[in-house]
Amino acid sequence: MTKEQTAIKATYFSIASNALLALIKGLAGFFGNSYALTADAIESTTDIFSSLLVLFGIKYSNKPADDNHPYGHGRAEPLVTFLVVGFLITSATIIAYESIGNINTPHELPASWTLIILGTIILWKEYSFRLVMKRSKEANSSSLKADAWHHRSDAITSVAAFTGISIALFLGKGYESADDLAALFASGFIFYNSYKIFRPALGEIMDEHLYDDLVVEIRKVSLQVQGVESTEKCFIRKAGMKYHVDLHAIVNANITVREGHDISHLLKDTLRAEIPELGHVLIHIEPSYS
CATH class of the missing domain: 3.30.70.1350 (Cation efflux protein, cytoplasmic domain)
Structure with missing residues (x-):
């Protein structure tokens, strides 16, 4: 299997995984009364579009050299990485804005069964991160590495949601906002990961020596x-x-x-x-x- 085929196969895996998880999280967040889960679903939805961008970038960047592009089309990949970072920042901003608005808004406690959903999601997303990161190293792909970090950030936001819901359920009435604070923390982590993904891609565009x-x-x-x-x-x-x-x-x-x-x-x-x-x-x- 070529490096391009390895990267494309990993991207298809990400698209299918994120689509399924966005649906599960959205339904669980709505019926389980958890904004942290709903925020998680928002991130997974943006991950679908970012994975589609990664797929396009990988295919386009591997086009052979031509008269107008004697060095090939490889620079398309870090450009796509910038777009992926844009999706991450957008989703983090939406999550932060909504969670801040919900902190002082009275609402019901999350349903206890949402913890089972989150526990399963955490394990799956960590597995997905390790799998896609391994493929990104095999394919030497910066955009696929960014896609892998989407899985890791998703796992972290799920851990934050799990923690927030657990606190809200354990301490009871008056601590409903723990769920929203967890979502706010998750958005901060997404911002941090956005920088970690952006910095190497910028170095690639600027021909920074890292080799x-x-x-x-x-x-x-x-x-x-x-x-x-x-x-x-x-x-x-x-x-x-x-x-x-x-x-x-x-x-x-x-x-x-x-x-x-x-x-x-x-x-x-x-x-x-x-x-x-x-x-x-x-x-x-x-x-x-x-």
């Missing part, structure tokens, strides 16, 4: 190529699921241009064969006079 381990691996592989004495500059930028590399290789100054050209192509082919996640590789030959 020291990959540089070490590239240098190690390069020295295995006959004719390469050492390496100098090595710049890496990530686009989608691929890393584009600019590498300066040092060769004997007395060889011919043809020989230098052949070494350059051999080095490029070797790097792409040994490190499959590399995309465009540009080799610059430097002479050695030692």
Whole structure:
């Protein structure tokens, strides 16, 4: 299975999971008189649309290079990640606004059976987070990683809802607002996770260097190529699921241009064969006079 297929399969899983959970949470929140669960349902609903965006981003970013996009379409993925963060921030804002409004509004205690629903949801969402995060690492996808954090934030909001409902039920009348305070806490956590998802995607767009381990691996592989004495500059930028590399290789100054050209192509082919996640590789030959 290719990296793209792995990512797409994980995204379909997220879409189906979020659709089912949004329905369950919405019904349980309405009939169980829990705004924390209703807030949870709102987040799961936005997660459906964000997962659809991730699916689009993964498919589009893996389109092959063309005349207008010689480096491919990989930058579409962090852009989609920004949109996903926008969905998260929107849902957190709605949850915070509604929960603040409900804190001072008298309402009934949540139903005790909602705790069973929440306990099951917490376990499922944590499993979903671990599964999608594993797939995001396999596929080297920033937008899929953002989608995984949706599952984790959903699990946390469910934990907050579970805590709030438990307090309200245990302490009884006068503590109904514990459910709403739990929803407010959950919105704060979603804001925090939004930043954690946004920051790496911004670094990708800005070509921030975050790939020291990959540089070490590239240098190690390069020295295995006959004719390469050492390496100098090595710049890496990530686009989608691929890393584009600019590498300066040092060769004997007395060889011919043809020989230098052949070494350059051999080095490029070797790097792409040994490190499959590399995309465009540009080799610059430097002479050695030692």
